[in-house]
Amino acid sequence: MSRVALVTGGSRGIGAAISKALKGAGYTVAASYAGNDEAAAKFTEETGIKTYKWDVGNYEASKAGLAQVESDLGPIDVVVANAGITRDAPFHRMTPEQWHDVVNTNLTGVFNTVHPIYPGMRERGFGRVIVISSINGQKGQFGQVNYSATKAGDLGFVKALAQEGAAKGITANAICPGYIATDMVMAVPEKVRNSIIAQIPTGRLGEPEEIARCVVFLASDDAAFLNGSTITANGGQFFV
Known part of the structure; x- marks a missing residue:
């Protein structure tokens, strides 16, 4: 039986x-999403x-959704x-x-x-926790005090959890993408996009793949053996 993988925000972009x-690598995959029913239905139709x-921001909703995935597909x-x-928004204009x-x-x-499924990983003696952070959690970004703070927090989450889970066969690692050619980035005006690319030594945006x-x-x-680590994938734009 193949291992089960869950990807939050897994029907669009990265x-x-x-x-x-993950499906191509042999995993049984579930993808959660927040609101775009049309995109999710199209994704399922195209990929199976x-x-x-x-809403990942709601604990009870997450717990129920995760339980449904495990009921349908098996332990995550x-x-x-x-x-x-x-x-x-600039910080002085940012609203609560x-x-x-x-x-x-x-x-x-x-x-x-992670929290609702973590006990199951401990019981089974295996787990992989992978958090997608951001280059802006490493270096900060104008107008993104909120976003940068959360993405930096994600790195702290991983470093602490890695120490707790190691003895139970659970690893926790992070990936910090730089600027990636998603629909959101490609929608940015070409002039702005080119100014971003000019800061990337490889001379291009990254690909979601x-x-x-x-x-x-x-x-x-x-x-x-890779645990508590951060993979920096930004084309050389920023080094830690």
């Missing part, structure tokens, strides 16, 4: 590439990957916490709502995604 790559709708062995949002929305999804959402391949490696048995 998440969709991760879901497809089941999609499940819940690999969890990829990828769901994330932005609510950009913009702050809390981003924190609830990008940071609390990681806790809500390049992040997905990092996930497949971290999920594998080959990565058993």
Whole structure:
């Protein structure tokens, strides 16, 4: 029986590439999403990957959604916490709502995604927790105090959890993508996009599939000794 992998925010963008790559590597994959029913239905139709709708920022909704996935597919062995949002504004104009929305999804959402299934991983003696952080959690970004804070928090989450889970065969690692050619980035005006690319030594945006391949490696048995680590995938734009 193949291992079961869950990808939050797994029906679009980087998440969709991760879901497809894991399926291609032999995993039974479930993808969660927050609100775009049409995109999720199209994704399932094209890939055969089941999609499940819940708000990762809500613990009880996450717990129920995860239970449904495990009822349908079996115990979750690999969890990829990828769901994330932005609510950009300079700090002096940022509203409490913009702050809390981003924190609830990008940071609390990681806790809500991992916590309900973590006891099962401990009991089975195996688990892979993979959190998709961001270059902006490493270096910060103007207008993204909320987003950068959550993505930096994700790295702290991974480093601490790695120490707790190691003895039980559970690893926790993070990936920090740089600027990736998703629909969101490609929708940015060409002039702005070119100014971003000018800061990347490789001279191009990353591809979602390049992040997905990092996930497949971290999920594998080959990565058993990689724990509490951050894979920086940004084309050389920023070094830690």
